Amino acid sequence: MTTSLWRQHILPFSLILGLLAACTLAGDYLLHRLDLVWVGRYLGIPGTILIIASLTYSLRKRKHITAGNPKSLLAFHEFTAWLGSLLILVHAGIHFNAILPWLATTAMAVNVISGMVGKLLLDRSRRHVQAQRENLKLSGLTQAEVEQAIFWDAVTLDSMTKWRKIHIPIFIVFVALALGHILSIFLFWGWI
Amino acid sequence: MSKFLKIILAANIVAITVLVFAYPNLMVGPGKLITGHKQLETDCFACHAALIGATSERCVICHKPAEIGRQTSTGKPIAKPLTSTPFHQKLLSQDCIACHSDHAGVKRFRQQGHFNHALLKAETLTDCQGCHKSPKDALHEKISGNCGQCHNQEKWVPATFDHRKYFVLDGDHNARCVTCHLSNDYKRYTCYGCHEHTPQNIRREHIEEGIRNFDDCVKCHRSADDEGIRNGEGKDGKHGRNRDDDDDD
Numbered sequence: 001m002t003t004s005l006w007r008q009h010i011l012p013f014s015l016i017l018g019l020l021a022a023c024t025l026a027g028d029y030l031l032h033r034l035d036l037v038w039v040g041r042y043l044g045i046p047g048t049i050l051i052i053a054s055l056t057y058s059l060r061k062r063k064h065i066t067a068g069n070p071k072s073l074l075a076f077h078e079f080t081a082w083l084g085s086l087l088i089l090v091h092a093g094i095h096f097n098a099i100l101p102w103l104a105t106t107a108m109a110v111n112v113i114s115g116m117v118g119k120l121l122l123d124r125s126r127r128h129v130q131a132q133r134e135n136l137k138l139s140g141l142t143q144a145e146v147e148q149a150i151f152w153d154a155v156t157l158d159s160m161t162k163w164r165k166i167h168i169p170i171f172i173v174f175v176a177l178a179l180g181h182i183l184s185i186f187l188f189w190g191w192i
Numbered sequence: 193m194s195k196f197l198k199i200i201l202a203a204n205i206v207a208i209t210v211l212v213f214a215y216p217n218l219m220v221g222p223g224k225l226i227t228g229h230k231q232l233e234t235d236c237f238a239c240h241a242a243l244i245g246a247t248s249e250r251c252v253i254c255h256k257p258a259e260i261g262r263q264t265s266t267g268k269p270i271a272k273p274l275t276s277t278p279f280h281q282k283l284l285s286q287d288c289i290a291c292h293s294d295h296a297g298v299k300r301f302r303q304q305g306h307f308n309h310a311l312l313k314a315e316t317l318t319d320c321q322g323c324h325k326s327p328k329d330a331l332h333e334k335i336s337g338n339c340g341q342c343h344n345q346e347k348w349v350p351a352t353f354d355h356r357k358y359f360v361l362d363g364d365h366n367a368r369c370v371t372c373h374l375s376n377d378y379k380r381y382t383c384y385g386c387h388e389h390t391p392q393n394i395r396r397e398h399i400e401e402g403i404r405n406f407d408d409c410v411k412c413h414r415s416a417d418d419e420g421i422r423n424g425e426g427k428d429g430k431h432g433r434n435r436d437d438d439d440d441d
Contacts, residue, residue, distance in 0.1 A: 099211075188220070
């Protein structure tokens with residue numbers, strides 16, 4: 001049985017991402033079933049707060065703050081960003097009408113996926129490819145034969161590295177779009 | 193982040209900002225507006241005020257409450273009004289948004305066109321015939337006002353009139369109204385509308401008991417059950433009978 005990157009790493013990653021989709025659908029279904037659709041309108045607020053809270057790790061990583069254990073903050077970042085995204089997805093699922101919020105949600109989804117690539121795949125995949133390379137070398141293959149044997153894994157790894165790099169730029173896009181959506185709601189909805 | 197990427201990002205954000213201002217209805221509007229407001233699609237602030245949203249004050253600039261249901265906002269008579277009687281003039285408060293939403297995305301999740309009597313002023317609330325015409329049947333054409341005695345304001349049918357106060361419609365008596373109330377005249381009734389009761393057998397049974405006044409059945413019989421027999425005029429100047437009398441037969 002092949003121990004390809006796909007089976008060992010990408011499949012579990014897909015399942016965890018699928019859980020986010022399943023929870024979104026379940027949340028949306030429950031709101032409709034319980035006649036609580038109006039609640040969805042307000043889920044954007046806690047979702048946004050959770051995503052903002054998740055940025056504590058980003059500030060710590062870039063040394064804008066010095067307090068906090070980076071490892072704990074990373075776990076906090078992953079959890080709050082995932083949960084915040086779930087709330088935003090449920091919120092979006094109920095109130096999708098305009099293009100701007102659609103774009104913001106798409107940017108958020110791309111951001112979540114790129115973040116999960118970093119968390120779940122990249123490190124383990126690097127180790128996986130490196131281990132494969134060493135094993136093949138030890139079995140007596142030449143460098144060219146080794147590179148040929150791990151060609152598709154290397155390509156996958158390269159794509160994942162690139163994918164990971166878009167986490168920050170797409171986050172900036174997401175922030176800009178989300179701000180546009182939030183401002184428009186403040187501007188046109190009856191808050192007072 | 194590379195300088196090139198930053199430029200791309202900035203260009204995208206600027207492009208989206210321009211699109212928001214050029215096509216606000218598509219970019220931030222929660223769905224299409226109703227047909228009557230189509231011309232306002234790119235003028236959000238015609239109805240919305242910053243931080244306050246769409247306000248009734250702005251609605252009534254075009255939709256004069258006194259004319260709603262009678263004339264269009266352009267002053268033309270409404271050919272086919274949605275309600276036979278204009279009622280917006282009689283509402284407790286002029287809160288348009290409480291009942292109306294113009295964007296398709298908002299309308300989808302709100303009940304539309306659901307009139308509620310509770311929104312009416314107190315004096316209108318009791319004046320049913322100010323808006324409604326009495327039904328043209330034998331019962332209703334003799335009645336004026338006091339509709340609440342038999343009907344509630346949620347729905348006309350079924351009436352809240354409690355027939356059990358007069359006669360219990362049990363399994364054998366769950367008949368069509370016209371069986372007892374001939375020609376839909378609810379002021380009168382007859383117990384001889386079915387095969388079970390005939391003037392002859394009713395007369396015979398009552399005479400046997402010494403009861404001579406049995407024209408008004410429900411005076412004594414409020415249900416088919418003998419337990420329900422109330423005191424009525426009977427023999428020897430007494431009224432009615434009870435279950436024990438019956439058992440003596």
